[in-house]
Amino acid sequence: MSLNILKNSIKKGRVTIPLSLSESVCLTDVEKMGQELKKLIHAKFRRSLHIREVDTGSCGACESEIIACSNPIYDIQRFGIDFVASPRHADALLVTGPVSKNMELALKKTYEAMPEPKFVITVGECATNGGLFRGSYYAHSGVKNILPVVLHIPGCPPSPAIIIIHLKLFIHNL
Amino acid sequence: MEYPNLLKEIIGGEKIAVIESSQPFKDELYLTVENGEFVRLCHLLHKRLNSAVKMFFAEDLRAKLDKYVLYCVFLNEQKRSWIIVQQDIHKDNPVFATLAKDIHSASLFEREIKEMFGIDPQGNPDGRRLKLHDEVWPRGFFPLRKDFSLPPEGPLAGLQYKFKRVEGEGIFEVPVGPVHAGIIGPGHFRFSVAGEPIINLEIRLGWTHKGVEKILEGKTVHEATKVFECISGDTAFGYSLAFCLSIEKAFGVSVPLRAQLLRVIFLELERMYNHANDIGGIALDVGFSFPAQFASLIKEAILQLNEKLCGSRYLKGINVVGGIQKDVDSVKQQLIQQALLKIKSDFISLEEMLFSSVSFMDRVDSTGILRTKTARDLGITGVAVRASGIGLDMRKNLHSIYDSLSFKVIKEQSGDVAARLKVRCNEVKESISIISQCLEKIHTCPSEFKQDAQEKEGFGIGCVEAWRGPVRVWSRINTQGKIERCKIVDPSFLNWEGLSFAVLGNIIPDFPLCNKSFDLSYSGNDL
Numbered sequence: 001m002s003l004n005i006l007k008n009s010i011k012k013g014r015v016t017i018p019l020s021l022s023e024s025v026c027l028t029d030v031e032k033m034g035q036e037l038k039k040l041i042h043a044k045f046r047r048s049l050h051i052r053e054v055d056t057g058s059c060g061a062c063e064s065e066i067i068a069c070s071n072p073i074y075d076i077q078r079f080g081i082d083f084v085a086s087p088r089h090a091d092a093l094l095v096t097g098p099v100s101k102n103m104e105l106a107l108k109k110t111y112e113a114m115p116e117p118k119f120v121i122t123v124g125e126c127a128t129n130g131g132l133f134r135g136s137y138y139a140h141s142g143v144k145n146i147l148p149v150v151l152h153i154p155g156c157p158p159s160p161a162i163i164i165i166h167l168k169l170f171i172h173n174l
Numbered sequence: 175m176e177y178p179n180l181l182k183e184i185i186g187g188e189k190i191a192v193i194e195s196s197q198p199f200k201d202e203l204y205l206t207v208e209n210g211e212f213v214r215l216c217h218l219l220h221k222r223l224n225s226a227v228k229m230f231f232a233e234d235l236r237a238k239l240d241k242y243v244l245y246c247v248f249l250n251e252q253k254r255s256w257i258i259v260q261q262d263i264h265k266d267n268p269v270f271a272t273l274a275k276d277i278h279s280a281s282l283f284e285r286e287i288k289e290m291f292g293i294d295p296q297g298n299p300d301g302r303r304l305k306l307h308d309e310v311w312p313r314g315f316f317p318l319r320k321d322f323s324l325p326p327e328g329p330l331a332g333l334q335y336k337f338k339r340v341e342g343e344g345i346f347e348v349p350v351g352p353v354h355a356g357i358i359g360p361g362h363f364r365f366s367v368a369g370e371p372i373i374n375l376e377i378r379l380g381w382t383h384k385g386v387e388k389i390l391e392g393k394t395v396h397e398a399t400k401v402f403e404c405i406s407g408d409t410a411f412g413y414s415l416a417f418c419l420s421i422e423k424a425f426g427v428s429v430p431l432r433a434q435l436l437r438v439i440f441l442e443l444e445r446m447y448n449h450a451n452d453i454g455g456i457a458l459d460v461g462f463s464f465p466a467q468f469a470s471l472i473k474e475a476i477l478q479l480n481e482k483l484c485g486s487r488y489l490k491g492i493n494v495v496g497g498i499q500k501d502v503d504s505v506k507q508q509l510i511q512q513a514l515l516k517i518k519s520d521f522i523s524l525e526e527m528l529f530s531s532v533s534f535m536d537r538v539d540s541t542g543i544l545r546t547k548t549a550r551d552l553g554i555t556g557v558a559v560r561a562s563g564i565g566l567d568m569r570k571n572l573h574s575i576y577d578s579l580s581f582k583v584i585k586e587q588s589g590d591v592a593a594r595l596k597v598r599c600n601e602v603k604e605s606i607s608i609i610s611q612c613l614e615k616i617h618t619c620p621s622e623f624k625q626d627a628q629e630k631e632g633f634g635i636g637c638v639e640a641w642r643g644p645v646r647v648w649s650r651i652n653t654q655g656k657i658e659r660c661k662i663v664d665p666s667f668l669n670w671e672g673l674s675f676a677v678l679g680n681i682i683p684d685f686p687l688c689n690k691s692f693d694l695s696y697s698g699n700d701l
Contacts, residue, residue: 057382057700061404100381101383102380103360106352131404136388136389137317137388156404
């Protein structure tokens with residue numbers, strides 16, 4: 001079987017499917033942005049940017065898109081971005097969700113566990129101001145009331161292409 | 175009081191004092207009984223119908239009627255309908271006798287009623303709160319009461335949650351979470367381990383609780399649909415559909431055939447991309463990354479198809495009360511057809527990769543077994559219950575457009591990770607066939623895809639077999655056309671407990687595998 005897989009992959013070559021055009025972004029954009037992102041990360045972060053993700057009450061759609069950033073089509077890793085398992089290894093904290101009361105302490109502890117220098121990025125509508133859950137008895141209105149946020153990636157959820165483009169623009173201005 | 179015939183058939187010779195009965199819809203029978211009879215009738219229905227408690231919730235009617243009302247919902251598989259047992263609770267003495275001693279599936283619902291309404295299930299052995307964590311929420315504040323006000327600002331409540339302790343020589347605990355190593359929702363897992371095997375797993379959830387049911391109160395139907403799409407992001411369509419079905423019942427709207435068929439297509443697309451994601455996840459959790467990446471390509475292909483069809487990768491903004499927002503024209507129908515061919519062949523390759531790998535099958539075979547009896551007692555739903563040999567599927571169990579489509583309910587007997595994997599693989603094939611049938615039918619069906627709805631007072635249950643299992647919604651609309659009360663039950667709500675039984679005797683390194691094979695929602699459970 002493994003021989004079959006090997007044969008298959010040699011025969012087929014690259015299996016990634018070209019990104020289809022959506023209304024706002026297309027593949028060449030992502031490729032171009034990604035290559036620029038790679039150069040920027042090389043220069044400003046000495047080769048790589050490590051990100052730790054924390055869900056503070058999101059619905060799971062943002063997580064799904066963040067995971068999709070690493071699939072063979074977008075493959076954000078080739079631009080120097082990696083999602084790590086521990087805050088101890090992270091340069092940046094990526095936060096989704098409006099911060100439910102239960103998650104407040106865990107979020108703060110995760111942030112404290114990160115080495116300096118560090119910064120916080122938020123993803124999705126709920127993380128800016130609570131989104132649809134604004135005013136709930138059990139949710140804060142966004143991450144910025146709890147941690148210093150330097151970048152927000154809008155969308156409900158933002159697509160992988162949008163995430164890559166926003167990261168590039170942000171690092172460019174850093 | 176005359177018994178409704180339906181009830182007579184079920185309870186046979188037993189005598190139950192039913193105060194009032196009504197059947198507002200063909201598939202909903204409401205029975206109000208005396209407090210003393212509530213437990214007895216629920217037991218009878220539970221036994222005779224062989225049904226777990228499907229929903230169990232309270233409503234605060236103190237403002238108008240000076241009482242709370244409890245609703246306990248059972249499924250009558252044979253008649254394809256719901257039976258709802260109702261009990262009034264006095265406003266000054268909010269207690270009721272527990273069902274949980276004999277009907278295990280009622281236990282979690284009772285704990286929820288207790289923390290949200292302050293109505294005490296007397297005799298329930300577990301009084302711990304599920305969602306309002308003791309560390310941050312003081313006692314005595316019940317969010318779903320109508321006269322709820324926020325607890326005063328100040329230091330955190332600081333109480334402690336008591337985990338079950340396993341004692342004995344050589345036993346140690348492994349706490350994991352709420353923040354996990356992967357990109358995933360938060361939950362706390364506490365393993366009690368003796369050597370390698372797990373002897374107890376306690377799952378503490380509620381970390382993503384956002385007060386969804388409270389937020390929904392007072393919203394218009396249109397606003398609420400948006401909220402429903404954000405309850406569990408991977409089931410956005412299933413949730414908005416369940417809500418729309420419940421409102422359509424309340425308003426008495428009949429949905430045009432075309433919209434019904436298109437809803438089926440979207441629901442099955444949602445099932446397919448999530449099943450692809452799960453199958454990939456199972457492969458990834460044993461370190462078999464090639465098929466995992468291959469599965470992520472299938473998922474991405476379906477997400478991109480979704481975007482082309484409706485502008486949203488997660489199928490948001492489609493459902494409206496009375497039908498769907500935008501039609502799917504013949505060009506888009508062709509897109510679906512082409513995509514299906516590709517997805518089908520990709521899925522076959524994916525299956526081949528997985529099932530022909532001996533080392534992979536060795537990891538999934540006989541891992542994380544959920545026995546049929548346990549599954550039934552716990553009230554497990556969806557993929558997990560079908561993998562344990564019980565053919566529960568709301569697409570067959572209720573009347574719907576699915577009656578006009580031919581498909582099989584996929585069942586497996588062994589209840590292990592491999593069984594859940596096979597159920598998913600085979601369900602994808604059924605989904606492909608269902609979508610093809612819908613596309614054929616759409617050609618000959620009238621072009622109308624939305625029926626205008628007249629807002630009015632009412633209530634009703636909406637239930638959809640989403641990819642994880644049945645999403646259940648009960649909602650009541652008031653005279654202003656706003657939501658008065660909305661109860662949501664995610665398929666994960668009872669299934670999480672199934673996971674804690676399935677891992678027993680397995681080793682911790684197999685836990686991610688078991689977890690992924692259930693693939694439960696944090697957000698949907700916590701609401």
